[in-house]
Amino acid sequence: MKLIIAAIKPFKLEEVREALTAIGVRGMMVTEIKGFGAQSGHTEIYRGAEYSVNFVPKVKLEIGVAAEMVDQVVETIANTARTGKIGDGKIFVLDIAHAVRVRTGETDDEAL
Numbered sequence: 001m002k003l004i005i006a007a008i009k010p011f012k013l014e015e016v017r018e019a020l021t022a023i024g025v026r027g028m029m030v031t032e033i034k035g036f037g038a039q040s041g042h043t044e045i046y047r048g049a050e051y052s053v054n055f056v057p058k059v060k061l062e063i064g065v066a067a068e069m070v071d072q073v074v075e076t077i078a079n080t081a082r083t084g085k086i087g088d089g090k091i092f093v094l095d096i097a098h099a100v101r102v103r104t105g106e107t108d109d110e111a112l
Contacts, residue, residue, distance in 0.1 A: 001064060001065070001066060001067060001095070001096040001099060001108060001109060001112065002064070002065055002066075002067055002070045002093050002094065002095060002096060003062065003063070003064055003093070003094045003095070003096050004061070004062070004063045004064075004065060004070065004073055004074060004077070004091065004092070004093055005060065005061070005062055005091070005092045005093075005094065006060070006061045006063075006077050006081070006089060006090070006091045006092075007033065007035065007058045007059070007060050007061075007089045007090050008058065008059055008061065008077070008081040008088070008089040009058065009059070009081065009083065009087065009088065009089065010032070010057055010058065010059045012059075012080065012081045012083070013030065013059050013061075015080055015081075016061070016076075016077055016080045016081050019076050019077075019079075019080040020063070020073065020076055020077070023069075023072055023073070023076055024069070025063060025065065025069075025073060026112070027063075027064075028061050028062060028063045029061070029062040029063075030059060030060070030061055030062075031059070031060045031062075032057065032058075032059060032060075033057075033058050033059065033060045034055035034056065034057055034058065035055055035056065035058055036054060036055055036056055037087065037090070038086055038087075056087060058089065061077070064096060064099060064112045065112060066109055066112060070093055074091055074093065077091055078091060099111040099112060
């Protein structure tokens with residue numbers, strides 16, 4: 001089992017969700033976050049004054065999948081979230097030691 005964590009641009013969320021559902025992903029957790037990477041924030045002008053915006057809004061997806069689905073899920077997220085511009089995001093893959101579905105008590109792969 002693997003945990004895929006992806007930070008993407010907020011306006012790409014629905015498109016990514018649809019693409020993941022189409023390949024069989026049954027659920028995910030979504031969190032609104034702020035961060036910066038290579039873009040290091042940006043400046044905006046508000047009422048004539050320039051402001052530095054150090055953190056850019058992103059959406060974090062957390063998806064638990066069986067190990068055999070990892071490559072397909074990562075590829076789907078990357079291809080769907082890509083705009084070709086700086087700040088498209090990052091994807092991380094981590095091992096899951098144990099998972100439990102609270103409602104039924106199912107564990108590990110059955111809990112995903």
